[in-house]
Amino acid sequence: MSSSKNNVDYAAFPSKEGHFGRYGGRFVSETLIFALDELEQAFLRLRKDPAFQAEFDRDLAHYVGRPSPLYHAERWSREVGGAQIYLKREDLNHTGAHKVNNTVGQALLAKYMGKKRVIAETGAGQHGVASATVAARLGMSCQVFMGEEDIQRQALNVYRMKLLGAEVVSVKSGSRTLKDAMNEAMRVWVTDVDDTFYIIGTAAGPHPYPMLVRDFQSVIGREARQQCLDSTGKLPDALVACVGGGSNAIGLFHPFLQDEGVEMYGVEAGGHGLATGQHAAPLSDGRPGVLHGNRTYLMQDDNGQISHTHSVSAGLDYPGVGPEHSWLKDIGRAQYVTIDDEEALTAFRKLTLTEGIMPALESSHAVAYAEKLAATMSPEQTIVVNLSGRGDKDIHTVAGIDGIGID
Amino acid sequence: MSRLSSLFTTLAEQGRKALVPYIVAGDPDPRYTVTLMHELVAAGADIIELGIPFSDPMAEGPVIQLAHERALAHNTSLNQALDMVAEFRREDSKTPIVLMGYTNPVERMGYETFARQASDSGVDGLLTVDMPPEEAAEISALMKAVGLDNIFLLAPTSSEQRIAKVSALATGYLYCVSLKGVTGAGHLDVDSVRAQLALIKKHSTLPVTVGFGIKDGASAAALAPLCEGVVVGSALVDRFANWDHEADAAPQIAQAVALIKEIREAVDGAPTN
Ligand SMILES: Cc1ncc(COP(=O)(O)O)c(C=O)c1O
Numbered sequence: 001m002s003s004s005k006n007n008v009d010y011a012a013f014p015s016k017e018g019h020f021g022r023y024g025g026r027f028v029s030e031t032l033i034f035a036l037d038e039l040e041q042a043f044l045r046l047r048k049d050p051a052f053q054a055e056f057d058r059d060l061a062h063y064v065g066r067p068s069p070l071y072h073a074e075r076w077s078r079e080v081g082g083a084q085i086y087l088k089r090e091d092l093n094h095t096g097a098h099k100v101n102n103t104v105g106q107a108l109l110a111k112y113m114g115k116k117r118v119i120a121e122t123g124a125g126q127h128g129v130a131s132a133t134v135a136a137r138l139g140m141s142c143q144v145f146m147g148e149e150d151i152q153r154q155a156l157n158v159y160r161m162k163l164l165g166a167e168v169v170s171v172k173s174g175s176r177t178l179k180d181a182m183n184e185a186m187r188v189w190v191t192d193v194d195d196t197f198y199i200i201g202t203a204a205g206p207h208p209y210p211m212l213v214r215d216f217q218s219v220i221g222r223e224a225r226q227q228c229l230d231s232t233g234k235l236p237d238a239l240v241a242c243v244g245g246g247s248n249a250i251g252l253f254h255p256f257l258q259d260e261g262v263e264m265y266g267v268e269a270g271g272h273g274l275a276t277g278q279h280a281a282p283l284s285d286g287r288p289g290v291l292h293g294n295r296t297y298l299m300q301d302d303n304g305q306i307s308h309t310h311s312v313s314a315g316l317d318y319p320g321v322g323p324e325h326s327w328l329k330d331i332g333r334a335q336y337v338t339i340d341d342e343e344a345l346t347a348f349r350k351l352t353l354t355e356g357i358m359p360a361l362e363s364s365h366a367v368a369y370a371e372k373l374a375a376t377m378s379p380e381q382t383i384v385v386n387l388s389g390r391g392d393k394d395i396h397t398v399a400g401i402d403g404i405g406i407d
Numbered sequence: 408m409s410r411l412s413s414l415f416t417t418l419a420e421q422g423r424k425a426l427v428p429y430i431v432a433g434d435p436d437p438r439y440t441v442t443l444m445h446e447l448v449a450a451g452a453d454i455i456e457l458g459i460p461f462s463d464p465m466a467e468g469p470v471i472q473l474a475h476e477r478a479l480a481h482n483t484s485l486n487q488a489l490d491m492v493a494e495f496r497r498e499d500s501k502t503p504i505v506l507m508g509y510t511n512p513v514e515r516m517g518y519e520t521f522a523r524q525a526s527d528s529g530v531d532g533l534l535t536v537d538m539p540p541e542e543a544a545e546i547s548a549l550m551k552a553v554g555l556d557n558i559f560l561l562a563p564t565s566s567e568q569r570i571a572k573v574s575a576l577a578t579g580y581l582y583c584v585s586l587k588g589v590t591g592a593g594h595l596d597v598d599s600v601r602a603q604l605a606l607i608k609k610h611s612t613l614p615v616t617v618g619f620g621i622k623d624g625a626s627a628a629a630l631a632p633l634c635e636g637v638v639v640g641s642a643l644v645d646r647f648a649n650w651d652h653e654a655d656a657a658p659q660i661a662q663a664v665a666l667i668k669e670i671r672e673a674v675d676g677a678p679t680n
Contacts, residue, residue: 190589
């Protein structure tokens with residue numbers, strides 16, 4: 001395994017206009033430009049504000065429960081018989097996934113900006129739950145947009161959001177999944193742009209979202225880097241994270257980008273297999289284009305229409321990806337691979353049985369790839385896998401696949 | 408002079424306002440789009456904004472979203488829209504056609520190919536909803552080289568500084584979005600549009616059309632005196648929502664186009680100022 005040496009100053013990206021190479025930018029209708037300007041200015045000011053940072057750190061420690069452990073999965077590593085596998089336990093965060101790091105950060109921005117209402121899109125429901133959670137805590141009203149199809153397959157999270165006082169809006173347009181929920185959230189934002197804060201759930205969307213989501217999620221990689229040094233005395237040889245929109249992956253990767261010896265693998269949803277076209281792997285089998293405010297790799301047809309996607313995990317079922325990943329792919333700093341539905345389900349069961357840790361189906365994609373990768377490496381080497389969320393929300397889906405009704 | 412500039416010059420001389428209907432190419436049925444365009448002109452349209460169907464029309468309200476879905480169900484995309492313009496041009500060399508859509512289909516075709524083919528088909532301008540001037544330098548240059556106008560939006564949220572910046576890049580006309588919201592929204596406020604137009608006029612001598620929220624003769628007549636043209640989208644497109652594919656097309660087209668006739672009369676009858 002060799003790492004590309006390209007002397008890039010990763011901290012200098014995105015550019016002032018929000019570009020990562022040719023990707024990113026700000027492709028939105030004119031009405032939203034002022035809101036994005038306002039958000040960008042607030043973020044650039046507040047990220048240097050000690051009071052804001054202290055409040056964010058305090059919330060991460062006492063509300064989210066950080067730092068999350070870096071757990072050496074010894075039994076699993078032994079069974080695989082290759083590299084030592086460490087799990088970054090984002091599943092132990094309050095609300096059960098990495099998503100909350102970002103929602104705590106954005107809700108704090110909303111509070112400092114004086115916004116009274118937040119809106120969010122959600123696929124698996126994890127980001128919706130994390131948004132409803134922080135809104136409840138700050139006493140803000142919260143509306144979550146969710147595709148009709150996802151509402152059906154993530155019923156538990158829908159109810160959680162309602163218990164938290166959020167209104168869940170069923171989106172019936174287009175493919176009725178995450179991308180359409182995002183379209184609808186943008187439409188509502190355009191209408192109520194003065195008093196509403198849009199909490200985007202992944203490192204995508206128009207500038208400054210990919211940058212600010214990355215910065216809020218980078219706590220994952222900063223902690224993991226230090227924890228690795230503390231427990232193994234060296235940096236890891238490889239990082240593995242699943243990629244939906246790319247927020248847990250960029251959160252883990254970013255603090256390591258300058259460390260040339262550290263390989264990075266982003267795992268996309270292979271669905272029924274790349275050859276079938278029924279997957280959600282734009283970096284592996286898509287082409288650059290423009291959707292949801294940024295230029296990035298997309299699943300699309302020859303006419304530029306966005307394709308329907310498929311993944312067993314709702315959180316990866318998205319035809320685009322954060323622009324920084326598109327750039328990291330093109331310059332060769334990170335590799336992007338796929339794991340199909342079946343492999344992910346196998347990994348879900350495997351980790352549950354060998355370590356007593358039930359991963360989210362999204363994270364199961366990273367688990368499955370880590371196992372393949374570890375087998376090709378030696379026992380002195382280490383891999384850090386981002387266990388982005390816990391599998392409770394997916395028990396219903398897995399039971400359904402097993403033919404067991406648990407209603 | 409471009410078709411758009413000469414149209415606005417003529418209208419100004421006559422003291423008239425441009426009436427700009429918006430339809431989506433291929434909605435309700437690609438076989439009738441060109442016929443519909445001719446009928447709109449006969450009913451009093453000065454410019455036609457032809458929507459390029461897109462799977463994710465982020466700035467549209469429910470009525471126009473459904474129109475995009477109907478068009479896509481008939482496999483109408485950018486290529487077909489360009490063919491329709493070419494066919495329209497065989498009988499009408501005068502009425503300007505502006506394509507209105509989203510970045511991705513244009514980017515997928517390639518900016519250079521798009522500019523050449525659009526110009527060859529007889530298109531006059533492009534309005535890309537999700538491509539603000541900051542991202543438009545490359546396509547604008549290619550369009551300019553073949554004489555196509557690049558039309559930009561100005562919103563109620565556009566600062567004066569931004570109005571100046573957008574105006575400097577725009578050609579053809581400026582499209583003033585009358586409200587914060589998606590197409591078809593119902594909360595048009597004439598006084599705030601008046602203030603917004605005053606600000607735009609301070610920075611640009613380009614003609615300004617106003618769109619979003621114009622649904623009938625009365626709303627069009629209220630706005631027309633303040634600007635150079637009015638755009639009618641959702642109210643027209645909504646007339647295709649219950650299209651009967653089994654029934655005769657002609658009366659259904661006539662019923663839709665009647666709205667444009669009504670608005671034409673209201674606009675022409677409105678006092679000038
Ligand atoms: C547990 C978990 N992991 C990963 C993802 C994918 O998102 P991202 O790629 O932004 O991390 C989701 C999205 O819902 C999720 O819930």
